[in-house]
Amino acid sequence: MSNLSQSPIWAWLKAEQNRQNDHLELIASENYVHEDILKLQGSILTNKYAEGYPGKRYYGGCQYVDCIETYAIEQLCQIFNVSYANVQPHSGSSANLAALHALIKPGDKIMGLSLLEGGHLTHGSPVNFSGLWYTAGSYHLSSEGLLDYDLIMEQAMQFQPKVLIAGYSAYSRTIDWVAFRKIADQVGAYLLADISHISGLIATGLHPSPAGYADVITSTTHKTLRGPRGGVIMTNREDLSKKINSAIFPGTQGGPLLHVIAAKARCFELCQESTFFTYQKQILLNAQALSERLQHHGLKIISGGTDNHLLLISLADFEFTGLDLQRALERANITTNRNTIPGEKRSPQLTSGLRIGSPALTTRGFKEKEMVMIADWIADAIKNNCDPMVIADIGVKVAQLCHEIPLTRPWFV
Numbered sequence: 001m002s003n004l005s006q007s008p009i010w011a012w013l014k015a016e017q018n019r020q021n022d023h024l025e026l027i028a029s030e031n032y033v034h035e036d037i038l039k040l041q042g043s044i045l046t047n048k049y050a051e052g053y054p055g056k057r058y059y060g061g062c063q064y065v066d067c068i069e070t071y072a073i074e075q076l077c078q079i080f081n082v083s084y085a086n087v088q089p090h091s092g093s094s095a096n097l098a099a100l101h102a103l104i105k106p107g108d109k110i111m112g113l114s115l116l117e118g119g120h121l122t123h124g125s126p127v128n129f130s131g132l133w134y135t136a137g138s139y140h141l142s143s144e145g146l147l148d149y150d151l152i153m154e155q156a157m158q159f160q161p162k163v164l165i166a167g168y169s170a171y172s173r174t175i176d177w178v179a180f181r182k183i184a185d186q187v188g189a190y191l192l193a194d195i196s197h198i199s200g201l202i203a204t205g206l207h208p209s210p211a212g213y214a215d216v217i218t219s220t221t222h223k224t225l226r227g228p229r230g231g232v233i234m235t236n237r238e239d240l241s242k243k244i245n246s247a248i249f250p251g252t253q254g255g256p257l258l259h260v261i262a263a264k265a266r267c268f269e270l271c272q273e274s275t276f277f278t279y280q281k282q283i284l285l286n287a288q289a290l291s292e293r294l295q296h297h298g299l300k301i302i303s304g305g306t307d308n309h310l311l312l313i314s315l316a317d318f319e320f321t322g323l324d325l326q327r328a329l330e331r332a333n334i335t336t337n338r339n340t341i342p343g344e345k346r347s348p349q350l351t352s353g354l355r356i357g358s359p360a361l362t363t364r365g366f367k368e369k370e371m372v373m374i375a376d377w378i379a380d381a382i383k384n385n386c387d388p389m390v391i392a393d394i395g396v397k398v399a400q401l402c403h404e405i406p407l408t409r410p411w412f413v
Helices: 008-022 035-041 063-080 092-103 149-159 177-187 199-203 238-252 258-271 274-296 322-331 359-364 368-383 388-404
Strands: 084-086 109-113 135-139 163-166 190-194 216-220 231-235 310-314 337-339 353-357
Touching: 008 388, 035 258, 063 084, 063 199, 063 231, 063 258, 084 238, 092 190, 092 216, 092 231, 092 238, 109 149, 135 149, 149 177, 163 177, 177 190, 199 274, 231 238, 274 310, 274 359, 274 368, 322 337, 322 353, 322 368, 322 388, 359 368, 368 388
Parallel strands: 109 135, 109 163, 163 190, 190 216
Antiparallel strands: 084 231, 216 231, 310 353, 337 353
16 A cells, blocks of 8 residues: 555544544543654654664764753653663563663562552562562552551561562552651662652652652653653662663663654653643542542542542442443443452452543543543443443533543644
């Protein structure tokens, strides 16, 4: 095919564009990027190979991409108040892979929150490299769904990990980095802070920063940071920075994705604008509005609420599953994801929970008023056992709301 418009790829792309415009995006890890990021990620930088690091490349012609990567590093260090950073990881998982590779050897012990209770695959899941290459143990939440630091201390003392991981995929409360530092020191472990979900809140001071407490910090650059899909690693320790760089290249990756690094650099610029703080503050207000309204309807929220951008609805007392509710809401053009909850009794394919988040809809321009409406619709779907007629009615209301508040430039092209 000589013309892209004749390819089915183009038709699918346009269909996805329509889906994003016509759906309410409540997946906590998704967001809409600025048009500048789309331009950079689709730029001619994708043509350039540059194995190595600025000033130490294994290819010629890197004088300009060196400037871009150096600038990205400088901006990232400034935002998070760290001394060293690596912007080459292709994802948060790649960042965690390299961080563990830099800190310990295969077979050594690592400890993170149980995947079923809100941890991440790369924090020690037995089906992931982190659980296959390392001896993984888990700490657990309290019966209220909260981090119990005394309990974690006991569990860490018993397991004796060499790396203690803090930072989660489905935890809605503030993390006490000081408490984790004390636990890590008590057992002689490195503290790895994975801030992938809350990096935007940390960048604006709306959540405490692990800088100064964690030995290594990893993050994605999308989610609340609202940048391109990718990862970063940060530290204040020069000795670890050299190991981290080696763990990325040549340890686990080849040539960096320079078009993505340029997009990351622009993301870091945008994070330092005053409007970004306003945006992050609205993320919190919107998540709290969702949580409070759902609880008003008598629904159980794990941990009793949220301090960040996400929350978990418990369906443990209902016959239908998280998957059932996810699929029903998708028929109404509300996109969510099922999630396990503490004390999960169903399989990970079904689950007893639904995770929802506010970053994407906040980017779209939604505020508390719209979040209350959405919470009402979710509650209607649950209380009416996902009745097709109720779901169809919700779909009509969603269509009207999407028409009233469409995705617009510069956040959507």
